[in-house]
Amino acid sequence: MLAVHFDKPGGPENLHLKEVAKPSPGEGEVLLKVVASALNRADLLQRQGHYAPPPGACNILGLEASGHVVELGPGCQGHWKIGDPAMVLLPGGGQAQYVTVPEGFLMPIPAGLTMLQAAAIPEAWLTAFQLLHLLGNVQAGDSVLIHAGSSGVGTAAIQLARMAGAIPLVTAGSQHKLQMAEKLGAAAGFNYKEEDFSEATLKFTKGAGVNLILDCIGGSYWEKNVNCLALDGRWVLYGLMGGADVSGPLFSKLLFKRGSLITSLLRSRDKKYKQMLVKSFTEQILPHFSMESPHRLVPVLDRVYAMTEIQAAHVYMETNRNMGKIVLELPQ
Incomplete structure (x- = not known):
């Protein structure tokens, strides 16, 4: 699969796409085929060498993504089926064509939202x-x-x-x-x-x-x-x-x-805390993204870049001009 990669810490010019091994889902994990991911300030810090991923986390950039479930690991509880659209909170790995994730980190995509909009929700x-x-x-x-x-x-x-x-x-x-x-x-x-x-x-x-x-x-x-x-x-x-x-x-x-x-930091929280947070958010907040909600919530997208334009996306985020999220669209 293709993934965003950098060989050494530094500026956006160090970023490029690299072919790496596609991951396989472990116990209680699903494999997501990523359609879109969003940039976060943490991605810039990690690229600069100032923010290492938590122990055991994937070192590919990307703390959130949207896509489709393509494989279920052993021990999955049956909440998700192959082909289901989902958006997901990640400790890393979202800026790649596939990512593995504990099933408890996945959220359904609210009706009426695009994959690009959904990618802008989880982390923020x-x-x-x-x-x-x-x-x-x-x-x-x-x-x-x-x-x-x-x-x-x-x-x-x-x-x-x-x-x-x-x-x-x-x-x-x-x-x-x-x-x-x-x-x-x-x-x-x-x-x-x-x-x-x-x-x-x-x-x-x-x-x-x-x-x-x-x-x-x-x-x-x-x-x-x-x-x-x-x-x-x-x-x-x-x-x-x-x-x-x-x-x-x-x-x-x-x-x-x-x-x-x-x-507070969210990325370094343990799996149990993140699953609790995702569950609470899914129950209390997610319904309000639907068209019917009187308090309709809207993810704000500033710009969408192709994954091949990853350097330009980082340069733009560093200008602090964005209003809302910068989203990456991955090749399918």
Whole structure:
């Protein structure tokens, strides 16, 4: 099979397609013929040599995919049949023509969605669901500040926060991105390049601050985050795009707010946790992607690249211009 490959860590120019052995499903696994996969920030970090796959995971890039079940391994429970369309959360391996996956990581594709749209759901939407509900304990009426509001996770979090009865606020780096976030349901958006999002957030909340912050930036935002956090607020950190270092009185400021700092990564979670997450998401959220849902959820696609254009897809993601997901279409 063909797979995205790089021989050494570095820039996008190191990426190419390589013929590798097609995997075989093990106990309780299925083999998926991949139609589409989506890019994630983790793919860039792995390519650069900064984010190794979890122990035992495939080292091919790709944390989510859509496709068809083509083989069932021994011990499968019978939920899936050969030919079934599915979308899947992966610890790696999605950017290849075939991938093996525990059957509990597969989700049905909601009626009315294309394979390309489905490939944009698993990693981003499961991350947003986990951050809001399992970690952030979002409640109706909460104000939620979502950094990188036009990213895959951001566009999912806006919609899920709205569905939970919360008030989503976002930061982004352009007016165009903020307008899109507001169309998805953001109550307000702040351009971090042009204004202090912390002051703007406090003004919007009439000085109270936000109950929950979803933060993929980290170091460079810590002071502004604590500044606009409400008393007893929760700050969920899931990325370090703004660096890992903190200089200053973080603990005293957080203590003064009685704030909770919660950290999370999804990729390194164990199989049992991921199966629980997939099951909860499938039951609680997936039905809302259908046309009939009054709160219809929509995966946001920015661009689709052929798998052969993998270098261009990485270059584009590094510009931070995308609004929603960048999807790869695989040769069939």
